[in-house]
Amino acid sequence: MSTVFNLLTSRWGPIITGTVVGILAPVLVALGNPGNMGICMVCFTRDIAGALGLHNASAVQYIRPEIIGALLGAFVAALIFREFKPRTGSAPFVRFFLGMFATFGALVFLGCPWRTYLRLAGGDWNAILGIIGLIVGVIIGIFFLKRGFSLGRNHPAPKAMGWVMPVFMIVLLVLLLVAPQFGRDASGNLTGPIFFSVTGPGSMVAPIAVSLVVGLVIGFLAQRSRFCTIGAIRDSIMLRDNHLLSGVIALIIAAFATNLVLGQFNPGFEGQPVAHTDGLWNFGGMVLAGLAFTLAGACPGRQLFLAGEGDGDAAIFWMGMLVGAGFSHVYSIASSLAGTAAFGPASVIVGLVVCLIIGFTMKDVRLKV
Amino acid sequence: MIDEKTVDARGLNCPEPVMLVRKAIQETNKGTINVLVDSGTARENVSRLAKNSGWAVTINDQPDGSYSIVIKK
Numbered sequence A: 001m002s003t004v005f006n007l008l009t010s011r012w013g014p015i016i017t018g019t020v021v022g023i024l025a026p027v028l029v030a031l032g033n034p035g036n037m038g039i040c041m042v043c044f045t046r047d048i049a050g051a052l053g054l055h056n057a058s059a060v061q062y063i064r065p066e067i068i069g070a071l072l073g074a075f076v077a078a079l080i081f082r083e084f085k086p087r088t089g090s091a092p093f094v095r096f097f098l099g100m101f102a103t104f105g106a107l108v109f110l111g112c113p114w115r116t117y118l119r120l121a122g123g124d125w126n127a128i129l130g131i132i133g134l135i136v137g138v139i140i141g142i143f144f145l146k147r148g149f150s151l152g153r154n155h156p157a158p159k160a161m162g163w164v165m166p167v168f169m170i171v172l173l174v175l176l177l178v179a180p181q182f183g184r185d186a187s188g189n190l191t192g193p194i195f196f197s198v199t200g201p202g203s204m205v206a207p208i209a210v211s212l213v214v215g216l217v218i219g220f221l222a223q224r225s226r227f228c229t230i231g232a233i234r235d236s237i238m239l240r241d242n243h244l245l246s247g248v249i250a251l252i253i254a255a256f257a258t259n260l261v262l263g264q265f266n267p268g269f270e271g272q273p274v275a276h277t278d279g280l281w282n283f284g285g286m287v288l289a290g291l292a293f294t295l296a297g298a299c300p301g302r303q304l305f306l307a308g309e310g311d312g313d314a315a316i317f318w319m320g321m322l323v324g325a326g327f328s329h330v331y332s333i334a335s336s337l338a339g340t341a342a343f344g345p346a347s348v349i350v351g352l353v354v355c356l357i358i359g360f361t362m363k364d365v366r367l368k369v
Numbered sequence B: 001m002i003d004e005k006t007v008d009a010r011g012l013n014c015p016e017p018v019m020l021v022r023k024a025i026q027e028t029n030k031g032t033i034n035v036l037v038d039s040g041t042a043r044e045n046v047s048r049l050a051k052n053s054g055w056a057v058t059i060n061d062q063p064d065g066s067y068s069i070v071i072k073k
Helices: A002-008 A013-030 A041-053 A064-080 A091-110 A114-121 A124-144 A166-180 A207-227 A230-237 A242-260 A277-297 A299-309 A312-330 A344-361 B016-026 B041-051
Strands: A181-184 A189-192 B002-009 B031-039 B056-061 B067-072
Touching: A002 A013, A002 A207, A002 B041, A013 A114, A013 A207, A013 A242, A041 A114, A041 A166, A041 A299, A041 A312, A064 A166, A064 A207, A064 A299, A091 A124, A091 A207, A091 A277, A091 A312, A091 A344, A114 A124, A114 A166, A114 A242, A114 A277, A114 B041, A124 A344, A124 B016, A166 A207, A166 A299, A166 A312, A166 B041, A207 A299, A230 A242, A230 B041, A277 A344, A277 B041, A299 A312, B002 B016, B016 B031, B031 B041, B041 B056, B041 B067
Parallel strands: B002 B031
Antiparallel strands: A181 A189, B031 B067, B056 B067
16 A cells, blocks of 8 residues: 555656546536536635625535545645645735636636646637646746745744644535525525525536545545646746646546546537637636746645645635635626626736736745755 | 755745755756755655756655755765
8 A cells, every 4th residue: 555655756646646637527527517627626616705605606606525625635645644734924915816816817717727627638629728828827937936036935833723724624514515594585585604506507516425535535646746737837847847747648638538438528619618719818817827826836726735734825825716716706807608707808917917026026035045 | 076055945835945956956066965845845856856967865854844855966
C-alpha cells in the first residue's frame, strides 16, 4: 500500500490524479451533473454561493458535495501523511480579491481551468479560446514572478485555525442533507435560508454519496500529487518542467476517452452545455482568471486542497471565490448560454487592471537569496 | 570558485522556493547550497529542480517540521 502512496509523490502522481479526474468527471455527468461539468471548482462554488443565498439566480443553487469532498479528502491525506500544517499571513486580503476576480473571469467564460480542460475533452471547441486565454494570463503572471512579485511569507498558525475550513465543509454537508427551510415567501410558502435549484444546471446533480466520494478521492490524490491546473502551464513555460502538465494532459486524454465511451463527445461550437460562443470574452475572461490564479500561486482546485492542509491564505482565496460568485450573479457579471452579461466584459477589464496593479506593487521586502 | 550559500524559502508559496533556488544554482558553478523550506511541496519541487540540474540532493528533516535540503555540485 505504501508503494502506491509513494507513487503519488513521484512523477506518476499528477498523471494518476489527472487520469482519475478525467474518468470520474464524465461519469458524474452521466450520473446527473451538468454537461462537461462533472467537476468545476468555480461553477460548484458558485452553486454553493447560491444555495447559501449569496445570489438568487435560481438556476444555479446547490451545495455541491464534490467541493466538500475535495477539501475533506485533502484534509485526511494531510493528516495521515503529517502535512497538516496550519499557516497564514501571506497577504490574505489581497488573496481574497484575487479569488474574487479569478471567479469573475471564470464565470464570464463559464468554467474554471478544470472545466476548461473537461469542456475541450467533451468536444466544446469554445474551450480552445479559453485555454489560450488561460495561457496568456499565466504568461503575464510569469512576467510579474520574474520581476520579483511575491505575496510574502506565511507563518505557522495554531492547529485550530487549520480546522476551520474542514468544519465549515462539514457544516455545508449537514446543510445539504438537512436543507433547512425556515423562511416564508410573500405567499407564505417555505423558503430559504438554503436554496436548491428546481430547474437549470443547479438541479442537475449526481447522487450525493457518489459526488462526495469522488470529491474525497480527488482531494486525497491531489493533495499527495500536488496536482495543479495552473502550475501545470506555469512550470512548463517558466521552468521547462512538465511534471504537472503531464497530469493535465492525462486528464484531457482520459476525459476524452471516457466521453467517447459514454456517448458524451459532441464536437462543435454551437449548443454546447453551459457555454456560449462569444470568443473574445471566452478568451478575455480566462486571461483574467489565469493571471489571478497565477498571482495567487495555484488553481482553484489546488487552493481548496491547500485549505484542507490548513493553509489559511488558500481558505481566504476560496472565500473570495464564494463572495465573487455571489457578486457575479447579483451584478450580471456571469455569462449565460446567450452570451456575456451586462457587466461581464467591464468586470474583466476592471479585474485585469486590479491584477496588474497587484502584480506591479506586491513584493516581499525581506526576500533575499 | 567553490561557493556556499543559504536560501531561506520558508513560508513562501509556489513557485517562489523553486525560483529562488534556480537563481542560486544559475549563479553557482560549484559548491553547496543550503535550502530551507517548510512544505512537502517545496521540498519535492526544489529536489526535482536540483536533480534535473545535475546537483546531488540530501534532505534533513528539522525538529520544527521544516526541511533542510543540501544540494551539492
